[in-house]
Amino acid sequence: MKALIAGAGRLGTQIAQVLAAAGNNVTLVDADAHRIAALEDRITARLVVGDACEPVFLENAGAHAADLVIAVTGKDEDNLVIGLLAKRQFAVPRVVARINDDENAWLFDHRWGIDIAVPAATPLISLIEEATGAADTVALLRLSKAGVDIIETVISARSRAVGKRLADVELPDGTVIATVVRDGQPTVPEPEVRLRPGDELLLVSHAATEQEVHSAFQ
Incomplete structure (x- = not known):
């Protein structure tokens, strides 16, 4: 295309x-x-x-x-x-x-x-x-040349990560949070940021599956 x-x-x-x-x-x-x-x-x-x-x-x-x-x-x-x-x-x-x-x-x-x-x-x-x-979209976003995946997860009101600091979320090995999009604006993923319903997280991983990433937050 x-x-x-x-x-x-x-x-x-x-x-x-x-x-x-x-x-x-x-x-x-x-x-x-x-x-x-x-x-x-x-x-x-x-x-x-x-x-x-x-x-x-x-x-x-x-x-x-x-x-x-x-x-x-x-x-x-x-x-x-x-x-x-x-x-x-x-x-x-x-x-x-x-x-x-x-x-x-x-x-x-x-x-x-x-x-x-x-x-x-x-x-x-x-x-x-x-x-x-x-x-x-998973196939579309697979960055094969870089050997990493971009994975999105959205925090809902029922997510167990609501209210948690980013520093308290146990991420799969080889995974980092690239940004937290809040109210349409990207924010720096500082360790002290507390997650709210509606937050969208973009993560980069070279080892974890989409399900493993989602499980860390949902």
Whole structure:
């Protein structure tokens, strides 16, 4: 699959890393040259500097041949324009756009070329699953080249980890917590952080199974 991702912030970069690791042809674009330069040694995707709201740039970046366009810039107006161009001008089969401000959610539909509108609080794994239409996110997120897995678990009100400090959770060997996403915002997984219902944890492991990780929290 050929994927073009507009917006090289935290979310766009993570999506690009996951899709590239799954064997897809990924292009990541951003208008900020410094942001792109900082990613050159950290990601295997094709990196391009430019304004994805400009039709000529979008075409040169590969929109005309893309199977999927994901607009995840920090501006809703840019995501809408990118979505409209991708669908109307380049006939991209699947267009996904992130909603930064919930008040703008009503705009993100087929009229602007958007197939999938994703609220800002949507977990990374769910976003990728919706974007690609993949039923097996575990296989999609398996970073075979790095020899590690990215595993997601969500803390529910019934999870036995509710109220526990991260330092008190016994993790499987070879497993670390990459981030705790709370209220849609990633936080540094400090040992003193206490888990709350709704917290989403992304963990990296080179040895544990998904079930072993889930068992540590659920």
